[in-house]
Amino acid sequence: QVLLVQSGTEVRRPGASVMVSCKASGYTFTKFGITWVRQAPGQGLEWLGWINNNNGNADYAQKFQGRVTLTTDTSTTTVYMEMTGLTFDDTAVYYCGRDLDTIVPTVGDYWGQGTLVTVSS
């Protein structure tokens, strides 16, 4: 079955960086993209970006351009999301999802369990 397993809870200081991993299994990895969204406490869903696992091309929401980097490792079927320059506003649960498309970001049909990132001084 399709499974996305994310890395565990992270705590960081303001200004630090964090990397969250998302290991996929149960399907042909390169035939689907991976999309990332987050949900801050009491807030709605916010899209961060998407990566094409076939060629490594990534697209990012304008808000996160230059601060979020997505990379893919086809040998381990794992996608990494790195966020730099963390602020208190980045405290959120981060989710990776299997995207239905490999060409452009569309919708996520299977999701990881979520990773809580807390930014605290």
Add this chain to the structure above:
Amino acid sequence: EIVLTQSPASLSLTPGERATFSCRASQRVSGDFVAWYQKKPGQPPRLLIYGASTRATGIPDRFRGSGSRTDFTLTIGRLEPEDFAVYYCQQYGSWLTFGGGTKVEI
């Protein structure tokens, strides 16, 4: 950027009732590329509908999506106890944005 406005912000209903909520886009959504997700606390999003009206795999037929251009609707035919959650629309016709959500509570 396409802004999605969902209404109402919250809805109080009882099991068995019909739920209808709206998602309005600030400009036409190319291809009517709108999806709906269900979100419960502590759980990842669950894809319900994509392409405005196509049910995702395993989604019961009481969930129905409709609409086009700038106005989209999600209808739940008869609410089951497990349907009480927050519902988000998302457009993917021009990049990707989410609406603010509609909370369906008992």
